[in-house]
Amino acid sequence: MSALSAKRGGAAGAVVRSARTRGLWLAVMVVVLAAICALSVAVGTRDVAWSDVLAGLSGEVDTIGQAAVAVRLPRTLLALAAGAALGLAGAVMQGVTRNPLADPGILGVNMGASLAVVVGIVWFGLSTATSYAATAVVGAGVTAAFVYGIGSLGRGGATPLKLALAGAATSVAFSSLVIAVVLPRADIAGGIRSWQVGGVGGATWHALASVLPFLAAGLAISLLSARTLNSLALGDELAAGLGEHVARGRALAALGAVLLCGATTAACGPIGFVGLVVPHVCRMLAGVDHRWLLPFSALAGAGLLVAADVVGRIAARPGEIEVGIVTALIGAPFFIWIVRRHRVREL
Amino acid sequence: MSALDATIERLAGARGRRARRRRLVVLALLALVGSAFWLTLSLGQSYTPPGEVLRVLFGEPVPGAGFTVGELRLPRALLSVLAGASFGLGGVVFQIMLRNPLASPDIIGISWGASAAAVIAIVVLSLSGPIVAVVAIVAALAVAVLIYGLSFRNGVAGTRLILVGIGVSAMMESVIAYVLSQAPAWTLQEAMRWLTGSVNGARLADALPLLLSLVAFGGMIAARARDLDVLRLGDDTAAALGVPVGATRVLLLVAAVGLIATATAVCGPISFVAFLSGPIAARVFANDGSPLFPAALVGAVLVLVGDYAGQFLLPGRYPVGVVTGALGAPYLIYLIVRVNRSGTSL
Numbered sequence: 001m002s003a004l005s006a007k008r009g010g011a012a013g014a015v016v017r018s019a020r021t022r023g024l025w026l027a028v029m030v031v032v033l034a035a036i037c038a039l040s041v042a043v044g045t046r047d048v049a050w051s052d053v054l055a056g057l058s059g060e061v062d063t064i065g066q067a068a069v070a071v072r073l074p075r076t077l078l079a080l081a082a083g084a085a086l087g088l089a090g091a092v093m094q095g096v097t098r099n100p101l102a103d104p105g106i107l108g109v110n111m112g113a114s115l116a117v118v119v120g121i122v123w124f125g126l127s128t129a130t131s132y133a134a135t136a137v138v139g140a141g142v143t144a145a146f147v148y149g150i151g152s153l154g155r156g157g158a159t160p161l162k163l164a165l166a167g168a169a170t171s172v173a174f175s176s177l178v179i180a181v182v183l184p185r186a187d188i189a190g191g192i193r194s195w196q197v198g199g200v201g202g203a204t205w206h207a208l209a210s211v212l213p214f215l216a217a218g219l220a221i222s223l224l225s226a227r228t229l230n231s232l233a234l235g236d237e238l239a240a241g242l243g244e245h246v247a248r249g250r251a252l253a254a255l256g257a258v259l260l261c262g263a264t265t266a267a268c269g270p271i272g273f274v275g276l277v278v279p280h281v282c283r284m285l286a287g288v289d290h291r292w293l294l295p296f297s298a299l300a301g302a303g304l305l306v307a308a309d310v311v312g313r314i315a316a317r318p319g320e321i322e323v324g325i326v327t328a329l330i331g332a333p334f335f336i337w338i339v340r341r342h343r344v345r346e347l
Numbered sequence: 348m349s350a351l352d353a354t355i356e357r358l359a360g361a362r363g364r365r366a367r368r369r370r371l372v373v374l375a376l377l378a379l380v381g382s383a384f385w386l387t388l389s390l391g392q393s394y395t396p397p398g399e400v401l402r403v404l405f406g407e408p409v410p411g412a413g414f415t416v417g418e419l420r421l422p423r424a425l426l427s428v429l430a431g432a433s434f435g436l437g438g439v440v441f442q443i444m445l446r447n448p449l450a451s452p453d454i455i456g457i458s459w460g461a462s463a464a465a466v467i468a469i470v471v472l473s474l475s476g477p478i479v480a481v482v483a484i485v486a487a488l489a490v491a492v493l494i495y496g497l498s499f500r501n502g503v504a505g506t507r508l509i510l511v512g513i514g515v516s517a518m519m520e521s522v523i524a525y526v527l528s529q530a531p532a533w534t535l536q537e538a539m540r541w542l543t544g545s546v547n548g549a550r551l552a553d554a555l556p557l558l559l560s561l562v563a564f565g566g567m568i569a570a571r572a573r574d575l576d577v578l579r580l581g582d583d584t585a586a587a588l589g590v591p592v593g594a595t596r597v598l599l600l601v602a603a604v605g606l607i608a609t610a611t612a613v614c615g616p617i618s619f620v621a622f623l624s625g626p627i628a629a630r631v632f633a634n635d636g637s638p639l640f641p642a643a644l645v646g647a648v649l650v651l652v653g654d655y656a657g658q659f660l661l662p663g664r665y666p667v668g669v670v671t672g673a674l675g676a677p678y679l680i681y682l683i684v685r686v687n688r689s690g691t692s693l
Contacts (some may be wrong), residue, residue, distance in 0.1 A: 101510070161506045163448065164682045168513050172618060173676030175544065176669045184663035196542075197524050200601055272517070322658040328521035334495055335514040339507055 022292055025285045030297070031301045033156050040076040040306050041069055044313045047322070074313060078203035079306045079323065082268050085215050085260040087301015090255040090275020090283070091160055092222050095229035097148065100280070100338055101160045103329075104140075104261035105272020108170035112143025113265035114175045114195045116182050129210035129266070137214060137262030144258050198271035199322035200309055211263040218259030219298070225253035226290040233288065271324045274301050274330020280338065304330075352658035363625040369636055376631075376644040380428065383651040388416055388423040391659065428666070429557040429648040430546070431620060435646020436565055437606035438626065439619025439638055441476045443579055447505045451622040452607045455512025458616035460490030461608040465615075466523050466541045470530045477556045483612035487604045490515065493613055521637055544617030544669030546654055553613050560609035564602040565643070572637050593642040620649050620673025626678070641668060 041056075043050050048056070049066040055062075056069025086104060093102040104110045116139020120126040126135060147170050151163035178195055194202070228249035231239040235248050264271070282296040305323060308330065312321035388404075389395045392415075401413040404421075438451045452458050464486030468474045474482065494515055498508040528537050539545050541606070568575070575596045577585045586592050607621060627649075628641035650667055653674070658664040 006367060042511070100582050106513075140655065150680050156368065161510060162683050164510060164513055166680060168454075168516075168677045169503055169679040169683065172679075173622065176618065176672035176676075179539070179662075179669050180663070180665055180673065183665060183669075197521075197528075316529060319529060323522045324530070325525045330524075332514045332518035332521070336511050339514065340497065341512040 008289075014103060021093050022286050022296075026296070026299070028325070029299045029303065031238065033306075036303055037076055037308045039070045040079065043240070043310055044068065044072060045318050056057075066279060068100045070347065071079065074205050074208055075200050075203040075309070076306060078202045078267060079309045080302045081212070081215055082200065082264045082271065083210065083274060083302040083305025084298040085218065085273060085301070086265045086274040086298075087278035087297040088219065088222050088294060089257040089260040089264075090277075090288070090301070091279040091297035092260075093275065094279050095232060095290060096253050096257070097163060098164055098233065099158065099160045100275070100342060101164050102130045103273060103276035103331075104257070104326075105171075105274075105278060106148050106164055107167035108174060108336070109140045109147070109258070109261055109269035110198070110265045110272065111138070111174040111178070112146075113140040113262045114270045115139060115178050115181075116142075117266055117312050118178050118195050122185055125346060127209050127334070130223075133214050133263045133266040137259055140262035141255070141258045141264065143174070145252060145328065146170065155248050183213075188297045191271065196270070196271045197322050198265070198269035198324035199306075199319065200268050203267075207267055211267045214259050214263035218256050218263065221252060221256030222260065223294055224246035225249065225256060226294050228253055229290040233290075263329050268322065271305070271327055273327045274304055276338075277331050277334045278304060280334070323340065351596075365636075370630065372474065372631055375642070375643060377650070380644055380647050380651065383648055383655065384424050384428060386687055387545030387651060387655055391415065391420060415520070421613075422551045422554065423546050424651065425554045426546045426557065427654050428647045429554055429561055429622075430593035430617065431647035432565075432616045432652030433557065433561055433606040433610035433641040433646070434617060434620040434650070435624030435628075436561075436568060436639060436643040437603040438623075438646070439608075439642035440568055440575065440623045441605035441621070442667035444596060444599060444603075444637075445505065445508070446579070447509075448622075448626050449509050450505065451625070452603070453616060453619060453621045454510060454516070454679075455494055455644050456519060457487050457491055457494070457512075457605055458517035458611050458621065459516045459523075459605060461487040462541050462616045463522045463526070463563055463643070464608075465524045465612040468612075470526050474520040475622070476552075477559075480556045480560070480609045480612040484568055484605050484608040487495065487611075488520070488601065489669060491604050514546075533647055539666045539668070540615040542615070543666060543672055544615035545621075545666030546614050547666055557613055560605055564609075567602040568606075568639065569598060571599055575599060575639070576637055584590040615668060617650060617653075617685060618672035619679070620646050620653075620671055623649060623671070623675050626682075667682040677678060 038053075042050065042053050046064065047067055048068055052063055052065035053069055055067040057073070061067045061070050092102050093104065093107065094100060096102075096346040114138035116135045117126075121273055126132060137207040147163065147166045148158065152158035152171075175196060182195070222284065228244060229240075231242050231244040232246070232250065234242070239249075240246050261275070265291050277291065278297050278301045282293055282300050283317045286292040286296040305327070308326040309323045315321060315326075380412055384670065385400075389397060389400050395412050395416055399409055400416055403409050403412055403416040408418075422504050436455075438453070440678065441452050441455075441457075442448050461483040465483045468482040470480045478514075480668070482552070489522050496514055498511040523541050523688075527541065527690075540547070574585070574590045577588050580588075582592050585595075610617075624642045624646040625638060628638045628645045631645070632638060632641055649671060653670040654667040657667050657670040660668075
């Protein structure tokens with residue numbers, strides 16, 4: 001593939017933004033994120049008055065409202081962390097594969113992590129949150145390598161169609177295997193759902209703390225690979241000409257993404273489409289430079305997931321909708337929009 | 348002159364051999380369906396001797412076997428055959444018409460649309476019986492039109508159709524998950540049915556809508572089988588040969604959607620049966636003639652054997668969709684490896 005067409009395919013609708021515009025958008029995003037987080041603590045099956053929110057934040061649990069805040073606080077933080085991780089992972093995956101449809105959910109990576117955890121629990125008796133996270137990261141890594149390998153076999157290399165199909169096929173197979181592994185075990189059968197549809201409802205401080213090291217490592221690796229991703233966007237030959245170790249850089253960036261989405265799936269179950277939607281929106285705001293795009297994606301991903309969680313709690317009172325369902329309902333039309341926007345040849 | 352005669356004779360001989368081979372393979376497939384059906388009837392948790400099975404089938408009251416065979420196994424086996432044949436036939440019509448094995452209704456989202464509609468009809472609107480199938484058919488047709496419209500842009504490219512279908516599938520899946528999570532008393536069994544497909548809890552009454560749709564829609568397809576064969580040569584050639592291309596296409600698609608939707612309304616979207624049957628039939632027959640009837644038979648075998656394996660051959664008890672889902676994915680991956688840039692040649 002020539003460098004020119006690679007650039008067009010990898011960064012469709014490329015825009016270069018001035019530092020001022022970016023700074024402005026960044027400030028807007030931080031403000032919006034803070035507002036959504038405040039909503040997430042205050043709104044739910046039971047709305048909590050702001051005085052109770054403040055009291056709850058300082059650790060009091062005297063009224064029902066304050067107790068609700070105490071439960072919603074870790075939930076909001078988990079949604080924040082998971083959303084940031086998924087948004088960032090999606091941006092890295094789209095950069096590594098130079099594929100506008102890459103997303104940890106669509107490529108089946110989240111389902112692979114889910115399957116690894118389920119197998120670990122049922123067959124190897126895992127029981128600590130840290131071991132869940134480690135197993136999930138391994139599962140995510142193996143699945144990512146498998147799907148990318150399948151997608152790039154044959155003529156034409158890793159086209160978006162082949163990657164998306166390989167991911168969808170792997171997802172269906174792994175989803176069947178998750179059922180097959182969990183179904184005979186009556187004691188955790190109620191948990192099938194949480195390994196098929198992701199949610200942040202069961203968040204605890206402990207679960208959050210045990211995935212944080214993985215998320216931090218993934219965050220650091222991903223942000224550090226921004227320059228590599230910029231070079232890769234020019235095409236492999238040109239990147240190599242610029243002195244980039246193409247294979248090594250790609251593997252390292254992918255490792256960052258795998259750490260992020262593996263740890264997220266261990267804590268929340270598979271959540272799709274956040275990593276697809278967020279980088280596309282952020283490219284419009286921040287341009288195609290990954291040094292800006294990656295932090296933007298993390299922020300926007302966090303905002304999207306927390307907002308989706310709030311919507312899921314409001315829309316189905318007194319029950320709630322898992323955040324994985326909400327993101328799929330928002331994200332799938334977006335996916336179709338991207339498919340329609342690109343010309344077939346670029347897909 | 349003698350050379351011409353020899354050629355004609357040779358061609359006639361080859362044609363005769365192909366026809367004989369086809370008859371042989373169809374017979375073998377029929378025998379396979381029959382024996383899988385018989386196996387499901389006679390061997391389960393306990394063994395029922397052939398004589399007793401026959402007496403139950405003829406309606407005699409037999410203590411014990413009357414319940415296990417008549418109430419448990421017979422509905423299950425009948426439903427498997429009918430649903431499998433519907434999925435196989437509907438799937439292969441899609442694949443032939445869109446000239447792409449990946450364009451089967453379970454990959455481009457039509458089965459998921461039918462499943463979502465059936466779940467909504469049953470859980471939210473508390474409907475039951477044949478009306479659920481009608482709702483599923485209408486919804487599946489709407490989803491088919493939606494997918495076609497969304498992927499239309501200077502004509503419908505195979506790649507875009509399949510990708511749009513993947514997106515629509517994801518949406519329908521999350522609609523199903525949402526409705527099930529809001530259901531007052533949803534059970535794991537129900538969820539399994541609508542998410543992967545299953546013939547658990549089959550009742551004889553469920554077979555009736557399936558049979559009706561297979562006769563009606565299957566008849567429509569069979570009546571147009573010759574036109575469908577010609578359509579494989581391309582639209583222009585078909586039009587030149589006197590096939591009303593537009594009308595045939597619409598009629599066949601409606602019939603195929605009807606088959607898929609009815610089967611889905613009863614058994615759920617049994618994973619990958621529609622996708623697998625056509626290519627398997629084409630492989631077995633080496634393209635000797637129309638793959639329609641063989642694909643229906645292959646579909647029936649897949650569901651019968653998948654259900655039997657899920658019940659008795661594996662360490663746990665699994666719904667049939669889990670088995671076919673795990674079987675179909677490797678084949679899909681094999682197809683992906685062979686697919687080219689435009690997403691058509693296979």
